[in-house]
Amino acid sequence: MEKQELHIDFEAAKAAFETYLDEYDRTDDKIHLKIVHTYCVVECAEKIATRMHLGQEDVQLAKIIGLLHDIGRFEQIRRFHSFEPGTMDHAVYGAELLFGPEKMIRRFVKEDTFDKLIETAIAKHSDFRLEGISDAHTLLHARLIRDADKLDNCRVKLEETMETLLDMDEATVGASPISEKVWASCLAGESVLSANRVSGMDYWVSYLALYFDINFPETWQIIRENHYIDRIAARVPYSREDTKEKVAHLVAALHQRMKG
Structure with a gap:
C-alpha cells in the first residue's frame, strides 16, 4: 500500500494558533507560561524527531501535534486559573475542541489524512500511562509528544517562578x-x-x-x-x-x- 503524504503548512498553522490566542489574556502569567511552553514543545518535538532520523512528514506531524497539544489549557486557565487536573482534563478537552462538530482542526491543518492520529496523540498526551493504542504510527507520535512535553517541562521547572508553578x-x-x-x-x-x-x-x-x-x-x-x-x-x-x-x-x- 502506498504511503499517504501529509502536506502541512506549519507557518499557516502557527498564524491560526496566534489568532486563537487573541481570545485570551496574554498578560496573565499562566497564559504566558503556556504560550511559551507550546512553542518550546514544538522545538523539542522537532529536535527529538530529527535525532531519531524520522522522515520530514513525521517531523512536521510532530510539530503540529506539539503546537496543538495544550490548546485546552487556555480555557482551563480562563475558567479556573489553575493547571490542576481536577478542574479539567485539558488533553481530552483540547481533542474535543479540535475534532468536535465544529472541526476547529481545519483552521490549522487543511487535510484530514491523519486526523485520528493527531486526535489520539493530543487526547492521551497527559495520561498517567499510555495505553490502548494499537496502531504503530499513532503510538510513535503519542510517545513523541509525551517526551517533548516532558522535555520542555525541564525548562519550565527551572525558569518559571515557584509562585506561578505552585502558588x-x-x-x-x-x-x-x-x-x-x-x-x-x-x-x-x-x-x-x-x-x-x-x-x-x-x-x-x-x-x-x-x-x-x-x-x-x-x-x-x-x-x-x-x-x-x-x-x-x-x-x-x-x-x-x-x-x-x-x-x-x-x-x-x-x-x-x-x-x-
Missing part, C-alpha cells in the same frame, strides 16, 4: 514533607498520581518522577546534555533532612534510568 515560594516547598503514597511511587520508579499529591514537596518530586516515563533514548540524551535532573533537584532548599535524603535517592534512580 508558593521555594522555601515553603522545601520545608514540606513528602507524602507516603507519593514516595512509594518514587521508590517504584513510577510517575506520581496527581490525586496523591498533598504538599508542595509532593508536587516537586512528582515533577522529577515523571521522567521515569521517558520513551526514547534521544530524549534522555538531551536531558543528560543539559543536566536537567540535577538542576531541577537543586532548585529547592530542603530544610528537612529526610526530604534531602529522599530527593538524593530519587535523583540517583533517575540517573540509573537514563543509563538504560
Whole structure:
C-alpha cells in the first residue's frame, strides 16, 4: 500500500494558533507560561524527531501535534486559573475542541489524512500511562509528544517562578514533607498520581518522577546534555533532612534510568 503524504503548512498553522490566542489574556502569567511552553514543545518535538532520523512528514506531524497539544489549557486557565487536573482534563478537552462538530482542526491543518492520529496523540498526551493504542504510527507520535512535553517541562521547572508553578515560594516547598503514597511511587520508579499529591514537596518530586516515563533514548540524551535532573533537584532548599535524603535517592534512580 502506498504511503499517504501529509502536506502541512506549519507557518499557516502557527498564524491560526496566534489568532486563537487573541481570545485570551496574554498578560496573565499562566497564559504566558503556556504560550511559551507550546512553542518550546514544538522545538523539542522537532529536535527529538530529527535525532531519531524520522522522515520530514513525521517531523512536521510532530510539530503540529506539539503546537496543538495544550490548546485546552487556555480555557482551563480562563475558567479556573489553575493547571490542576481536577478542574479539567485539558488533553481530552483540547481533542474535543479540535475534532468536535465544529472541526476547529481545519483552521490549522487543511487535510484530514491523519486526523485520528493527531486526535489520539493530543487526547492521551497527559495520561498517567499510555495505553490502548494499537496502531504503530499513532503510538510513535503519542510517545513523541509525551517526551517533548516532558522535555520542555525541564525548562519550565527551572525558569518559571515557584509562585506561578505552585502558588508558593521555594522555601515553603522545601520545608514540606513528602507524602507516603507519593514516595512509594518514587521508590517504584513510577510517575506520581496527581490525586496523591498533598504538599508542595509532593508536587516537586512528582515533577522529577515523571521522567521515569521517558520513551526514547534521544530524549534522555538531551536531558543528560543539559543536566536537567540535577538542576531541577537543586532548585529547592530542603530544610528537612529526610526530604534531602529522599530527593538524593530519587535523583540517583533517575540517573540509573537514563543509563538504560
